[in-house]
Amino acid sequence: MPKAPEPPPTYVAAVSLLGHGAGAVKNLAGFRKPHHTVPDAVNAVTTAFLGKLCAAELTEEGEDYFQRAKAALGYKRADLSLDVTSPVAVLTAKDFTLEIAYALERDDPAAFRITRTLHSLRDGELVHREEFDRLFAGTFSTIVFTLAKGVKVEAVIDAIEARPADDPLKVSYPSDCRHCVLTVEGVAAEVVCDGATLEMRFPRAGSPREMIAAFLAVRSAFALTKDRVLAGLL
Structure with a gap:
């Protein structure tokens, strides 16, 4: 077996x-x-x-x-x-x-x-x-995930760039890779990873339930990947 x-x-x-x-x-x-x-x-x-x-x-x-x-x-x-x-x-x-x-x-x-x-x-x-x-209601605009052991920003970038070009999960980053910004097609929020935290930032303030609903949409995109770094992030 x-x-x-x-x-x-x-x-x-x-x-x-x-x-x-x-x-x-x-x-x-x-x-x-x-x-x-x-x-x-x-x-x-x-x-x-x-x-x-x-x-x-x-x-x-x-x-x-x-x-x-x-x-x-x-x-x-x-x-x-x-x-x-x-x-x-x-x-x-x-x-x-x-x-x-x-x-x-x-x-x-x-x-x-x-x-x-x-x-x-x-x-x-x-x-x-x-x-x-x-x-x-209308109070929060960011979800912050504190990472237990941290993650290499470069590893996150490489994992996303290795995915197919038409994948809904995209990444952008500065030349020094001090952080990266992840976006998912169809989700207004963006996720900023600096190695120690993940910040899911929304364009407008909402309620806890609205924040969690958008988080679940992003998490599903992470979960679909077979890459262990991405699948374990959220």
Whole structure:
């Protein structure tokens, strides 16, 4: 009897959903125009300053998610908690963790970016619940896969370029191969691989269920390949 083929290695160690927002530092509630000046660099001092300026917005958003998650998913007091240590707020629920973080833009310290990260999903069926989907509707635009042991970007590129020319899975990359961008025909998202993570980026923000649906379409393209590197990535 022929020996059964070994399953491809699995590289993904963790999955998270990311969404972003942005704004001008001078528009934050804590900014006092007669007394404050906008940052012109990103360092420990200006980051602490941002933490004071955004405290009101951060606390309000964290509390809003706390109340809406409690109502939508029927949580009790022991099921979730909110910790606000500006410029970061962490909502820890029994089924997931949501982090909201403010940071100054390195290329333009007069502006800030908000990153909302959903991770540590403890119930795979949660993303299919209508209540959960509505809770985070229009929030996320990126799925990040953290790779357990990493993968060589060159190996990913070579595996895709070895596929037939009419294959729906395509790849592009810079000359130094520091990363590569994978696309699948018919799927709006693109996948960026830098060897340590895979980032599935979407052109617009959506809900967790929308993100997962697009992910499954990309994963099917990976799974169809016989190349062990690609088949094990997602």
